[in-house]
Amino acid sequence: MRNPLGRFTSVLAIAALLIPLASACGGDDGEDGGSDAGIVIYSGRNEKLIQPLLDKLEKAVGTGVEVRYGGSAELAAQLLEEGDKTEADLFLSQDAGALGALSKEGRLDKLPEETLGKVPAQFRGSGGDWVGISGRVRVLVYNPDKVDKAPDSVRDLVKPEWKGKIGYAPTNASFQAFVTGMRVLDGEDATRKWLKGIKDNDAKPYDNNNAVLDAVDSGEVSVGLINHYYWYEKVAEKGADNVTAKLHYLPGGDPGALINVAGVGLLKDANRDAALKAVDYLLSEEAQSYFSEETKEYPLVTGVTSKVPDLPPLESLKAPEIDLGKLESLQETLTMLREAGMV
Structure with missing residues (x-):
């Protein structure tokens, strides 16, 4: 969860070597991992932290889930390199900047207004193609x-x-x-x-x-x-x-x-129905409470509050007004x- 960001420029040529492959619970995925039977998630969040939640996600979505772990910047770089040939359906990023980089290059698909509306506007992409899940x-x-x-x-x-x-x-x-x-x-x-x-x-x-x-x-x-x-x-x-x-x-x-966020974006040509169910699960009260309890991060969905003792309410904080997608200029x-x- 606390890994440093990598350099987008140098990592493009070697991204595949940097990303360990980890499979979540079974599923009936074919060899390409991107069949209609399941979804592939590229996760920039630490496996130890996120895998228990993704196990629950798999059950909630009712489809196989394959997870490939790595640093958020490295994974974003690989997704840019793979382009429309990627097997990924979802990109789960530790930070908004990596999502902003994919959005800038047109690699993310629009999310439904109903999904976007669960989270305040300042914690989602201005293009409507990614949404924050914890802050x-x-x-x-x-x-x-x-x-x-x-x-x-x-x-x-x-x-x-x-x-x-x-x-x-x-x-x-x-x-x-x-x-x-x-x-x-x-x-x-x-x-x-x-x-x-x-x-x-x-x-x-x-x-x-x-x-x-x-x-x-x-x-x-x-x-x-x-x-x-x-x-x-x-x-x-x-x-x-x-x-x-x-x-x-x-x-x-x-x-x-x-206030920065971890977030999720839907890749172009994804297994859209199953991937959207996964996004909605990450915005569910169960998932939001998981982040609050396990990492002491802020839940972002309107109406879900943290139970962390003495944590100031998110709405009480005086954060700077900034388009988080602009944090993509890491280089x-x-x-x-x-x-x-x-x-």
């Missing part, structure tokens, strides 16, 4: 033993008072999606300047969000940039009294308050991060 919020995590509070904007982290106190995970997919969002919201020059400021402020790089959270919790750094659910998972595991770190949800539509973000010496 995650970018937050600042801070150590109250080190600082009284976190700043109200990620833009403030370049100020001298935060020198040597920041933790971040520059090679992680969620950080790269956040930087892409900042590019869309603030522009190329402002984002490049911010990255240089973070680097010059001696921000400490970590391999992943969990490592950032642990560093903040231990006091190694004072503040970190992560997704919200890492903190809630840690609290669920260790108990609130055993976690020092606190979360700060940023106000005012700050780039650091980005430009990676170039910018390399120029800043971060990856």
